[in-house]
Amino acid sequence: MAMSLVSFVVGKLSDLMVKEAELLGGVRQQVEWAERELKRIQCCLRDADTKQRKGDARAENWLNELRDVAFRIEDAIDTFFLELEDNNRNNRHRDRSVLHKIPKLSKEVPILHKLGTELGAVQKLLEEISKGKDDYAIEPPQCQCTELDALVLPQRRASYHDVDETEVVGLDSDRNNILQLLLNSEVIPRRAVITIVGAGGLGKTTLARMVYNRANIDFKYHLMLSVSQQFSLSNLLTKM
Structure with missing residues (x-):
C-alpha cells in the first residue's frame, strides 16, 4: 500500500513538472525537492513494510505519517490542476474587455502561491519523516533502491484533466x-x-x-x- 501510494505521488510530481514547466517558476524547486525526498524515502519502504508486518509499532507509525504526507501532496496537486483548469475555462469565456488585456499569468499567481505554500509545509513534514527513519529504527542499510525498486518508480503520466x-x-x-x-x-x-x-x-x-x-x-x-x-x-x- 505505502509503496504504491508513494510511487503514484512521485509520478504526479514528475507530471506536474512536465505539464507546467514554464508556469511553475520558483515553485518548481519545491516540486523537485519533494520528488527527490519521496524517492529517497521510497527506497526505505521495503524494510518498513517488513517491520510493520512483524508487528513493529514504530515502523507502523512511520508509515502512517508518510501516507498522510503523500495524500496531502496528492491533494495539493489535484487542487492545483483543477483551479488551473477553472482559470483557463474562465479566460476562454470572459468578455473581450479591458480585463481581457490582463496577462494570463497574473490570474495564475494566486494558484501558484497556494501550491507553493502547501508544498513548503509539506517540505518540513518530509524532513521530519526522513529524520524519523532513525527514531523508528528503519535500518539505513535497507534504505537502498535495488534494480527491482527502480523498475517500479513511476513513469511520467498524464494529468487527469487531460x-x-x-x-x-x-x-x-x-x-x-x-x-x-x-x-x-x-x-x-x-x-x-x-x-x-x-x-x-x-x-x-x-x-x-x-x-x-x-x-x-x-x-x-x-x-x-x-x-x-x-x-x-x-x-x-x-x-x-
Missing part, C-alpha cells in the same frame, strides 16, 4: 455503474452522494472526471471541485 477516454482501459464498467446511479431515477429516486473509494493510484480522480464529462450532457448545472483535507468552506462556496 484524460483521453479512448486510452483509458478498465474503467468503463465503473463509469457506467455510477452514471446509472446518477441518471436512473428508478435506482435512486433522489440524487445522492456517491463515494469512490480506493488506494492511491487506482484511478479515482480519472473515474470521477470521466463521469463528470459524461454528466455534462445530462445536467444543466454542473461543477467539479477538489476538496482537500485542509479546506476552507468559504473558498469552496465562492467557487460554487
Whole structure:
C-alpha cells in the first residue's frame, strides 16, 4: 500500500513538472525537492513494510505519517490542476474587455502561491519523516533502491484533466455503474452522494472526471471541485 501510494505521488510530481514547466517558476524547486525526498524515502519502504508486518509499532507509525504526507501532496496537486483548469475555462469565456488585456499569468499567481505554500509545509513534514527513519529504527542499510525498486518508480503520466477516454482501459464498467446511479431515477429516486473509494493510484480522480464529462450532457448545472483535507468552506462556496 505505502509503496504504491508513494510511487503514484512521485509520478504526479514528475507530471506536474512536465505539464507546467514554464508556469511553475520558483515553485518548481519545491516540486523537485519533494520528488527527490519521496524517492529517497521510497527506497526505505521495503524494510518498513517488513517491520510493520512483524508487528513493529514504530515502523507502523512511520508509515502512517508518510501516507498522510503523500495524500496531502496528492491533494495539493489535484487542487492545483483543477483551479488551473477553472482559470483557463474562465479566460476562454470572459468578455473581450479591458480585463481581457490582463496577462494570463497574473490570474495564475494566486494558484501558484497556494501550491507553493502547501508544498513548503509539506517540505518540513518530509524532513521530519526522513529524520524519523532513525527514531523508528528503519535500518539505513535497507534504505537502498535495488534494480527491482527502480523498475517500479513511476513513469511520467498524464494529468487527469487531460484524460483521453479512448486510452483509458478498465474503467468503463465503473463509469457506467455510477452514471446509472446518477441518471436512473428508478435506482435512486433522489440524487445522492456517491463515494469512490480506493488506494492511491487506482484511478479515482480519472473515474470521477470521466463521469463528470459524461454528466455534462445530462445536467444543466454542473461543477467539479477538489476538496482537500485542509479546506476552507468559504473558498469552496465562492467557487460554487
